[in-house]
Amino acid sequence: MNHPHPPTGYDLIGDIHGYADPLVRLLDKLGYAEQDGVWRHPTREVVFLGDFIDRGPHQREVIDVVRPMIDSGAALAVMGNHEFNALAFHTPHPDTGEPLRPWSKKNRDQHDAFITAYAGRGDEMRETLDWFRTLPLWLDLGALRVIHACWDPHLLSEVRAEVDGQHLTDELLVAGSEPGTWQHEAIDSLLKGKEIDLPEGKSMRDKGGNQRHRIRVRWWDSHATTYREAHFGPESAETHIPDDPIQGDHLVEYSHDDPPCFVGHYWLEGEPAPLAPNIACLDYSVAKEGGKLVAYRWNDGDVELTKDQFVAVDRM
Numbered sequence: 001m002n003h004p005h006p007p008t009g010y011d012l013i014g015d016i017h018g019y020a021d022p023l024v025r026l027l028d029k030l031g032y033a034e035q036d037g038v039w040r041h042p043t044r045e046v047v048f049l050g051d052f053i054d055r056g057p058h059q060r061e062v063i064d065v066v067r068p069m070i071d072s073g074a075a076l077a078v079m080g081n082h083e084f085n086a087l088a089f090h091t092p093h094p095d096t097g098e099p100l101r102p103w104s105k106k107n108r109d110q111h112d113a114f115i116t117a118y119a120g121r122g123d124e125m126r127e128t129l130d131w132f133r134t135l136p137l138w139l140d141l142g143a144l145r146v147i148h149a150c151w152d153p154h155l156l157s158e159v160r161a162e163v164d165g166q167h168l169t170d171e172l173l174v175a176g177s178e179p180g181t182w183q184h185e186a187i188d189s190l191l192k193g194k195e196i197d198l199p200e201g202k203s204m205r206d207k208g209g210n211q212r213h214r215i216r217v218r219w220w221d222s223h224a225t226t227y228r229e230a231h232f233g234p235e236s237a238e239t240h241i242p243d244d245p246i247q248g249d250h251l252v253e254y255s256h257d258d259p260p261c262f263v264g265h266y267w268l269e270g271e272p273a274p275l276a277p278n279i280a281c282l283d284y285s286v287a288k289e290g291g292k293l294v295a296y297r298w299n300d301g302d303v304e305l306t307k308d309q310f311v312a313v314d315r316m
Helices: 020-029 059-072 081-089 105-117 122-132 153-160 170-175 182-192 235-240
Strands: 009-013 033-035 038-040 044-048 075-077 138-140 145-147 195-197 214-216 261-263 279-281 292-299 310-314
Touching: 020 059, 020 292, 020 310, 038 059, 044 059, 059 075, 059 105, 059 122, 081 105, 081 122, 081 170, 081 182, 153 182, 170 182, 182 195
Parallel strands: 009 044, 044 075, 145 261, 261 279
Antiparallel strands: 009 292, 033 038, 138 145, 195 214, 292 310
């Protein structure tokens, strides 16, 4: 039986990427128990931050845990960039018939674990992709906000005119997959993070070894004035980023008076802690050796985020 709504608090869980075993261990650690195929808590709900798929060994098993929770009201979720990418990868352009996300080696390699898990299960894959379409792009729960990468009020106001409630439409999926459109820029910022160009002639290599001329930035951090200070991602990459003063605007207006905002996406390292008094990232690289699956226990009325509310399990 569902507990009365609203819950006494939310347990927000970061990027899972096909790692079902740590997910089950984390739910157990948070006090959830499986009842009739659904993991539930007597008084709380989970909020998943997206990126259920790609990379890990248990693609379908993760969906088998999270989907019943969401469909039955034991959890909420937002769409991650990997769910968006999957939809684009498997959707033909209405005019050309070509996949919205090109089937390049890089894109196929990134998506290979999902494709392999659903090999010979075409109907199940299509039904899972249809379910991805039901995930909202963001959640504003009043006392807290949830989005996969960046809460940009300006972009959110533009996208609201293009969506069905907070859900992806066919038109936005197409336009959001076409580089050069404002919709593509918006989806990239909201689901993949705000980026800025590095100075001319400068580049870095990302976690996949790909050379990048742009970096994701600490979009809320007014104290970051150089490219290295503004970089948001694994600390191991920062030695390759110039310490030159930033040219142009890299900030999003997010006041300390705004509700707590939770994001995933950024492959952080080390001990989980708030990024700001009201901003937390919950992606601590479970898909990487030594990574963790991380949750934050938010209780009704919490305004300032604290380190002791993070709960983590090792990937193992």
